[in-house]
Amino acid sequence: MFSERDFEHYLAKKYMRTEIMPHAFCPGCGLGIIERMILMAFEELGEEEWKRTAFVSGIGCSGWVPLYFRRDAAHTLHGRALAFATALKLSKPDLNVIVVMGDGDSMGIGGNHLIHAARRNVDLTAIIATNMLYSLTGGQMSPTTPQGARTNTTPYGNIEPNFDLMKLLEAAGATYLARWTTYHFVQAKNSIKKAIKHKGFAAIEIVFQCPTYAGRYILGKPDPRDMMDWFKEVSVPLGKAKTMSPEELQGKIVVGEFLHRTDRPEYTEQVYKIIEKAQKKGGR
Amino acid sequence: MSLEPGVHLMQGDEAVVEGAIIAGCRFFAGYPITPATEIAERMSYRLPQVGGIFIQMEDELGSILAVIGASWGGRKSMTATSGPGFSLMQEGLGYAIITETPLVLVNVQRGGPSTGLVTLPSQGDVMQARWGSHGDYASIVLAPSSVQEVFDLTIKAFNLSETYRNPVIILADEVIAHVREPVKVPPLEEIEVVERKKPDVPPEQYIPYLPKKPGEWVTPMPAFGDGYNVLVESVMHDEFGHRIGTDHAAANRTIRRLWYKIEKNVDKISMYEEYMLDDAEVAVISYGSSARTSLRAVREARKLGIKAGMLKLITLWPFYDKKVQEVASQVKAIVVPEMNMGKMVREVERASKGMAEVMSLTKVGGLLHHPDEVLAAIKRVAR
Amino acid sequence: MYMKPGVGVKDIIVSDKLCKGCYLCIWACPWDVFEISKERNWRGVKKPVAVRLDQCRRCRLCEFYCPDFAIQVIIDEEEEKMLKEVEEKYEKPWLPRVEERDRIVKEGVWWLED
């Protein structure tokens, strides 16, 4: 009944701009899996939620993720997605605004907007796709490149320590935090679902395989299947990580739900309260 | 509520705010910077009263992106800044241009380069306002020379930005921003306000960047959440908003339309004022604060029997070649006083095609020209 | 969800249009259903083929890990019907845009005339 020639998966038919697919990602790139996590979250949340969702992304391979969704999407500038998203959320408070950024996009060039969006606790869902380097520009060091790793701008090995996004954002004031890898398919999808429902700044870091650069340069594993095995091997659930020493945690990826708090006021609501207050006073 | 009709004594910075509110501006994002800070301060007080949103962003990179985001959220939006902040906004301005996002940006010019002359006026950014972002695009830039004009042009700027779906820059300067002058606010129904057009076709038939009829340079603009599944794409795109990679034909179509929609409508966009040009032998071409002292000098010259006149450019960009040519063909010489090292004078020279002698009267360091300086220049070329 | 072997699925479709041959589906499949085809398809990809359909337990792990939305386990006629409906409702209305795109490329645009 279906021809294999131009077949698309159910989720693609339902949610994606199939006329511009296949997408531009390399074979085996984990960004496609992140797309699927998002779509499966919406499959469970229902069509109403999907209809009131908008996407914003930055520049990088990861910035292309939402461009394939049949939904309003802004492909902004490198690092600036959260500024656009904050204003969009304020202007249309009923929208679910989902922001997809790379590690360099969010923690490198966009670091300022990242901490301030978390500080304000704006009701956004930030999906941060970490591949441990800059990939769209061809494999340079990023704020998450492991120390010692060789990239195109660290030919003698990376001397810079990493950001721990979870700690950074907790200190900044985010109210929902989780980290998974593309191997943790179901968990990540559930976290995305929770984050969309959460009122406040939610960030989910998803470590994904970039076989083309991270695979070849950092891990010596150009095959996406080997990278998936590696994710399985090095990821440590949060509970277990708490019992481990810093030395033992070297080179591991701690995964789990890091934070879920509801005690901080959400920014959009506060802004609308100010408007109400100003209008009651009637000007003077 | 917006300002009552009548005469109000206002600073230029305040006039921006009141004009914007009347024009329908309901979002402001900014970052404090002298001499534009008062705009943000007053916006933070006034916007919530009319149901608008004010946000102080973490920097100007964020401010301009927030304004773009709010515009796609369906609100008329603006920001205000000065020199260093204007430089930071250039990349974002390019994003607004390629995505055809209406917004208004007020640059209250101060002396540069760099942090520069924080509290003193300048007209040093006239070229940056035209060419500051990378790549090929056209700009709409307006220069007010009185507080009344600040008020009127702010409304005009919103109208132009909605009509052409392009950012509009208001180039004020420290003098205009801080001077207090009476502003006449007409009754609201007499003020023309252009509202954003929304598409009237079903989403499947809406092609976001394809104006179908000749002469209709832009398409209606839905907001996020209206169900049109728009792509606000910073990468070069085709008529659908789809990234085009290396499709040079599609890039050619997009870039040329962004350029033509402004440059081919120059007659409609251009605003200017003429003073005593009918029989003039010497013309002063000026704009912004410089036009204030220039006009005084032209009047003095007339008293001395010199046939002087003035063309005040209100729209700086797109540059109105036709009008300048007309003036050049009629006078012997043109004096161009500007508070910079001579920038718009290049345009005047280019447009006048050697028909008149063109003299540049530069001024830097944060002072306005003294009318006597302009008068001396008029005398020199009149000889 | 059935986890018994041999319960049978109608088909496992691998798209020619979308499959890039990364073989994450093969890596993900715990039941060794797939093999790599000997032949390249028209896009130059040696697609995975479900040679042991009878081993499929309908866990759909191959679908989950395929980054390209290229593979789908079709359990029965019911599912096939549902897929058709989704196609009609969500995808079809947008497809005329492809022709519109071709038309623009062929006929050009008014602002480039003259």
Ligand SMILES: Cc1ncc(C[n+]2csc(CCOP(=O)(O)OP(=O)(O)O)c2C)c(N)n1
């Ligand atoms: C202002 C600016 N500087 C530099 C670039 C070039 N650039 C594009 S993508 C990118 C890095 C992307 O890395 P990351 O954010 O980690 O995303 P990834 O491609 O790895 O998914 C850079 C430096 C740019 N587009 N804009």
Ligand code: SF4
């Ligand atoms: S370069 Fe890396 S991140 Fe980018 S598409 Fe290829 S595999 Fe994915």
Ligand code: SF4
């Ligand atoms: S995972 Fe998808 S793209 Fe990769 S080989 Fe399997 S069907 Fe093809």
